[in-house]
Amino acid sequence: MALDTLASIAEKAQCSVSTVSRVLSGKADRYRISEATVARVQEVAKLSNYTPSLLAKGLREGKTDTIGLLIPSVDDTFFSGIASSIIAEARNLGYTTIVVDTQESEENESEGFSTLLARKVDGILTVPCGRETKAFERVANADVPMVVVDRYFEKGARWSFVTTDNYKGAVMAVEHLVANGHRRIACIQGSLGAMTSRERVRGYEDTMRRFGLEEHIHVSGDKFSIQNGYAETNLLLNGPDCPTAIIVLSNKILLGAVKAITESGRHIPDDVSIISFDDNLIFNYMTPRITCIAQPVQEISLMAVKLLLKNIAGEKNVSHLFLPPGLVVRDSVKPV
Amino acid sequence: MALDTLASIAEKAQCSVSTVSRVLSGKADRYRISEATVARVQEVAKLSNYTPSLLAKGLREGKTDTIGLLIPSVDDTFFSGIASSIIAEARNLGYTTIVVDTQESEENESEGFSTLLARKVDGILTVPCGRETKAFERVANADVPMVVVDRYFEKGARWSFVTTDNYKGAVMAVEHLVANGHRRIACIQGSLGAMTSRERVRGYEDTMRRFGLEEHIHVSGDKFSIQNGYAETNLLLNGPDCPTAIIVLSNKILLGAVKAITESGRHIPDDVSIISFDDNLIFNYMTPRITCIAQPVQEISLMAVKLLLKNIAGEKNVSHLFLPPGLVVRDSVKPV
DNA sequence: AAAGAATAAAATACCGATAAAATTAATATA
DNA sequence: TATATTAATTTTATCGGTATTTTATTCTTT
Numbered sequence: 001m002a003l004d005t006l007a008s009i010a011e012k013a014q015c016s017v018s019t020v021s022r023v024l025s026g027k028a029d030r031y032r033i034s035e036a037t038v039a040r041v042q043e044v045a046k047l048s049n050y051t052p053s054l055l056a057k058g059l060r061e062g063k064t065d066t067i068g069l070l071i072p073s074v075d076d077t078f079f080s081g082i083a084s085s086i087i088a089e090a091r092n093l094g095y096t097t098i099v100v101d102t103q104e105s106e107e108n109e110s111e112g113f114s115t116l117l118a119r120k121v122d123g124i125l126t127v128p129c130g131r132e133t134k135a136f137e138r139v140a141n142a143d144v145p146m147v148v149v150d151r152y153f154e155k156g157a158r159w160s161f162v163t164t165d166n167y168k169g170a171v172m173a174v175e176h177l178v179a180n181g182h183r184r185i186a187c188i189q190g191s192l193g194a195m196t197s198r199e200r201v202r203g204y205e206d207t208m209r210r211f212g213l214e215e216h217i218h219v220s221g222d223k224f225s226i227q228n229g230y231a232e233t234n235l236l237l238n239g240p241d242c243p244t245a246i247i248v249l250s251n252k253i254l255l256g257a258v259k260a261i262t263e264s265g266r267h268i269p270d271d272v273s274i275i276s277f278d279d280n281l282i283f284n285y286m287t288p289r290i291t292c293i294a295q296p297v298q299e300i301s302l303m304a305v306k307l308l309l310k311n312i313a314g315e316k317n318v319s320h321l322f323l324p325p326g327l328v329v330r331d332s333v334k335p336v
Numbered sequence: 337m338a339l340d341t342l343a344s345i346a347e348k349a350q351c352s353v354s355t356v357s358r359v360l361s362g363k364a365d366r367y368r369i370s371e372a373t374v375a376r377v378q379e380v381a382k383l384s385n386y387t388p389s390l391l392a393k394g395l396r397e398g399k400t401d402t403i404g405l406l407i408p409s410v411d412d413t414f415f416s417g418i419a420s421s422i423i424a425e426a427r428n429l430g431y432t433t434i435v436v437d438t439q440e441s442e443e444n445e446s447e448g449f450s451t452l453l454a455r456k457v458d459g460i461l462t463v464p465c466g467r468e469t470k471a472f473e474r475v476a477n478a479d480v481p482m483v484v485v486d487r488y489f490e491k492g493a494r495w496s497f498v499t500t501d502n503y504k505g506a507v508m509a510v511e512h513l514v515a516n517g518h519r520r521i522a523c524i525q526g527s528l529g530a531m532t533s534r535e536r537v538r539g540y541e542d543t544m545r546r547f548g549l550e551e552h553i554h555v556s557g558d559k560f561s562i563q564n565g566y567a568e569t570n571l572l573l574n575g576p577d578c579p580t581a582i583i584v585l586s587n588k589i590l591l592g593a594v595k596a597i598t599e600s601g602r603h604i605p606d607d608v609s610i611i612s613f614d615d616n617l618i619f620n621y622m623t624p625r626i627t628c629i630a631q632p633v634q635e636i637s638l639m640a641v642k643l644l645l646k647n648i649a650g651e652k653n654v655s656h657l658f659l660p661p662g663l664v665v666r667d668s669v670k671p672v
Numbered sequence: 673a674a675a676g677a678a679t680a681a682a683a684t685a686c687c688g689a690t691a692a693a694a695t696t697a698a699t700a701t702a
Numbered sequence: 703t704a705t706a707t708t709a710a711t712t713t714t715a716t717c718g719g720t721a722t723t724t725t726a727t728t729c730t731t732t
Contacts, residue, residue, distance in 0.1 A: 003478050005718060016682045021720060032679060049477040054454045055395040056718035059687045064391070066455075074410055075420040084411040087437045091444075096451050099435045101423045108427075115432050118390045119402075141385040142339055226617075255621045262623075281562075285591045287598070287623040341688060352712050357690060368709060392688035395717045 004048040013037075013044040020045075024052070058120060066096045067308060068116035070126040072104045078251060078278045078297070079127065082149065085301030086125060093309060095122070102129045110135035117142050123308045125149055130193060145311035149304045151194050152320075160311070160318040162304045166196050169293040169325035170203025170247070173275050176291070176327055177245045178211050181336040182273060186217040186243040188232045188257065190224035190250050197224075200249050200277065217241050221253065229256025237264050237272075244336050245273040251280045254290065269334035279328055288331035296323045340384040349373075349380040356381075360388070394456060402432045403644060404452035406462040408440045414587060414614045414633070415463065418485065421637030422461060429645060431458070438465045446471035453478050459644045461485055466529060481647035485640045487530050488656075496647070496654040498640045502532050505629040505661035506539025506583070509611050512627070512663055513581045514547050517672040518609060522553040522579035524568045524593065526560035526586050533560075536585050536613065553577050557589065565592025573600050573608075580672050581609040587616045590626065605670035615664055624667035632659045 006024075010017045015037060022031045023041040058064035067090055074080045087097045098121060100112035106129060113135045116124055123145040128136075132153045139146050140158065148161035170187075177185050187204045190197045201218070208216035219236055221228040229248060233256065236243060248254045254276040261272055268274055268288055276283070279294035303321055342360075346353045351373060358367045359377040394400040403426055410416045423433045434457060436448035442465060449471045452460055459481040464472075468489045475482050476494065484497035506523075513521050523540045526533045541554070555572055557564040565584060569592060572579060584590045590612040597608055604610055604624055612619070615630035639657055 006720095007718075017718085018683080018720080019681060021718095025720080027720095031681090034680060037680080049474060051450065051453045051474075051478065053395065053456060053718050055391045055400070055456050056687085057720075059389065059391045059395060059689090060718080060720050062687075073420065074416050074423070075413075077411075077413070077416075080410050080416040083435075084409065084437060087410070087435065088439065091437075091447075096434065096436075096455070098432065099419075099423065100432075101420060103424065111427075114387065117387045119432070120389060120391050138385065138387075142387065255618065258621055282591065282618045282622075285594055285622065286618075342690095343688075353688085354690075354713085355711065357688095361690085367711085370710060373710080389688050392717085393690075395719090396688080396690050398717075 004050040005053070006050075009041065009044050009048055009050060012048070013041045015041065024050070063122050064120050065094060066098060066119065066121045067305075068098045068100065068112075068119070068121040068124045068126075070100045070102055070109060070112045070116070070124065070128075072102050072127055072129045074099065074101050076252070077280050078295070081297045082127070082301055085298050086149075086305055089302055089305045093305065095305075095309075104129045106130045106133055106135075109133070113139055117144060123147070123312045125304050125308055127151055128153070145308060147304050147308040147311065149300060151196050153195065157318065157320075160307045160320065162300050162307065162319075162321045162323065163196065164295040164300065164325050165322035166199035166325075167203040167206075168322075169277060169295070170200040171207045172325065172327050173247045173277075173293050174204055174207040174211070176329075177247070177273065177275065177333065178207075178213075180245075180273065180333055182243075182245040183211075183213055184217065184241065184243040185213065185245045185247065186219055186236050187247045188219050188221050188229060188236075188249060188253055190221060190228070190253060192220070192222055194224075197249055204247060217243055221249075224250040224252055226252050226256040226259075229253030230260045231256070233257040233260035234264075237261065237266070243272070245275070245333065247275050247277075249277045251276060251278040251283075251292075254278075254292075258286070269332050273333040273336075275333055283328075283330065291330045291332045292328050294326045294328045296325065299323050340386040341389070342386075345377065345380050345384055345386060348384070349377045351377065360386070399458050400456050401430060402434060402455065402457045403641075404434045404436065404448075404455070404457040404460045404462075406436045406438055406445060406448045406452070406460065406464075408438055408463055408465045410435065410437050412588070413616050414631070417633045418463070418637050421634050422485075422641055425638055425641045429641065431641075431645075440465045442466045442469055442471075445469070449475055453480060459483070459648045461640050461644055463487055464489070481644060483640050483644040483647065485636060487532050489531065493654065493656075496643045496656065498636050498643065498655075498657045498659065499532065500631040500636065500661050501658035502535035502661075503539040503542075504658075505613060505631070506536040507543045508661065508663050509583045509613075509629050510540055510543040510547070512665075513583070513609065513611065513669065514543075514549075516581075516609065516669055518579075518581040519547075519549055520553065520577065520579040521549065521581045521583065522555055522572050522577075523583045524555050524557050524565060524572075524585060524589055526557060526564070526589060528556070528558055530560075533585055540583060553579055557585075560586040560588055562588050562592040562595075565589030566596045567592070569593040569596035570600075573597065573602070579608070581611070581669065583611050583613075585613045587612060587614040587619075587628075590614075590628075594622070605668050609669040609672075611669055619664075619666065627666045627668045628664050630662045630664045632661065635659050 006017045006020045010020045028038045071079050090097045102109040127150045146159050152161040219232045221232045276292040283290035342353045342356045346356045364374045426433045438444040463486045482495050484495050488497040555568045557568045612628040619626035
């Protein structure tokens with residue numbers, strides 16, 4: 001069964017296409033369509049299975065009520081949380097979201113931008129997976145509004161961005177551990193390239209220094225991955241300066257760290273205290289429950305959508321928002 | 337900067353729109369465009385920031401190379417795993433995916449169908465959140481191919497579906513527990529309405545009966561939620577027939593069950609063995625590691641996309657696939 | 673009653689792409 | 703040389719909507 005169109009309805013209702021268009025898009029009054037005609041058209045429309053083509057509408061109107069979301073991986077709880085909130089919020093505001101999962105690959109990201117541009121999305125939200133590549137240039141050239149989420153760029157003054165105040169999060173983590181008497185505190189970072197990681201490391205280093213803990217143990221991981229967390233933790237545990245507490249910079253690194261600690265026969269928090277970034281549903285169900293620095297996922301998503309829609313509406317000035325994280329105290333940190 | 341179109345390029349290259357169209361869509365040979373013209377057009381196109389409008393293309397060609405994915409919640413690891421695989425596979429095959437998160441609400445689901453239909457997706461993959469509502473009728477009327485994933489309908493012969501062999505999964509779970517000497521085995525189910533849940537319960541009951549375990553303890557939960565798992569487990573633990581083993585029918589129910597058991601001062605698996613449905617990254621990092629019936633998420637996703645593309649290509653007959661689950665033995669089941 | 677205003681609806685143009693039909697120019701064949 | 707072929711490209715129609723312009727009536731108003 002072929003779908004109805006304005007034309008097929010117009011034929012059945014014995015009137016012109018434009019009349020049908022006006023009636024069905026609620027502009028009958030403005031164009032003073034007679035009550036009789038309105039009734040007739042609506043009657044016919046109800047019986048038909050008419051679904052307006054947003055392709056045609058979008059082509060004609062130059063907007064699609066659609067936004068694109070480029071995200072590194074919907075399979076990571078942190079990102080799926082962001083995706084979920086963004087999709088919901090966009091829907092609330094009348095926008096459909098096209099999700100592109102870049103799988104942390106710049107190539108996929110670049111392709112993703114092309115797809116979104118070609119689909120004429122009204123705006124783009126992106127969690128960049130790496131550097132500010134040429135693909136970003138294309139978005140700028142296409143004059144499509146964009147807001148960067150979570151990760152951002154050094155010189156990223158071109159677009160608004162919304163992120164956690166990662167520096168402050170790290171400060172809070174160190175302060176919490178110091179307040180619990182820890183002095184030998186290590187830090188396992190994620191992607192070296194990611195600004196989020198760099199800011200956290202900076203917060204960690206500054207705060208260690210502030211407390212006169214110059215002997216801070218800074219282990220360089222290279223990825224926000226379980227494997228990385230596992231490997232780096234093993235190095236720490238077997239090294240000369242085994243710490244009493246570890247700050248891990250993501251929920252994935254945490255899982256690897258926990259595995260390494262458990263396998264070494266040590267116990268959290270009795271032998272090693274641990275504090276993670278990113279809250280996670282399951283942190284409540286691990287033994288012990290994991291203390292962490294929670295990112296304001298919901299707020300980030302809401303603000304990102306809000307800023308994007310402002311840009312779509314024509315607003316030109318960019319905002320750089322750092323939203324405050326929260327310390328969630330559970331059972332993985334113990335006083336020494 | 338306004339985007340280039342075929343027209344703007346045609347002007348610069350001093351030729352007609354159709355010539356440009358042919359060159360840029362790689363049909364120069366077929367329409368024997370001269371080498372000189374091809375070169376000229378490509379030169380101009382390279383310098384411009386042309387992105388073809390998929391709206392126009394879609395409108396004209398009657399296809400959009402886009403599929404829709406309706407899913408209950410990208411924030412649930414099981415579903416986000418499915419979403420992730422589907423998005424990746426669709427992309428491999430040249431399709432873009434529009435994800436609609438229904439948040440387990442039939443209203444959102446219905447709206448989602450409308451959006452997808454209006455956007456003229458070539459096909460739809462859906463994990464239904466409830467009953468076969470009128471919204472499904474609309475999809476059928478619109479003659480848009482659809483494949484149902486994971487959950488399916490009783491009389492669902494209309495569409496192909498791909499799901500885990502949930503019955504078999506439950507059988508495997510009971511057999512594993514019986515092999516470990518358990519006889520007092522309880523089962524906490526999820527949504528009563530979901531076919532997946534019903535099949536698992538059926539598998540559980542049949543197998544209990546087969547082993548002569550008539551005294552099976554069947555607890556009715558009503559949702560695939562942590563809260564449900566927690567509440568029902570508490571009832572079980574405090575009831576007269578406290579089981580030695582529990583089968584929980586989803587990863588969320590598991591988290592609630594673990595919390596309840598731990599809070600009651602009992603230990604897994606010493607006091608109670610537990611086996612879950614759905615494998616989950618974190619099952620490896622809980623204490624103890626959780627034994628489970630793993631669904632073939634990747635295979636389900638691949639087959640679903642494959643079937644959908646076949647339907648899009650014109651294939652009419654429907655397939656009903658039940659893919660085999662796997663038993664993942666970890667540490668949460670102990671012989672009695 | 674005739675000119676002007678208001679009402680109701682239809683006709684047309686357009687968005688940007690593709691496909692089919694038409695046109696022109698160059699070349700081959702009878 | 704007249705005619706048929708082939709090559710190279712342009713013109714036109716179309717997809718399904720919305721916005722603008724035009725047309726045909728009916729109602730005022732002096």
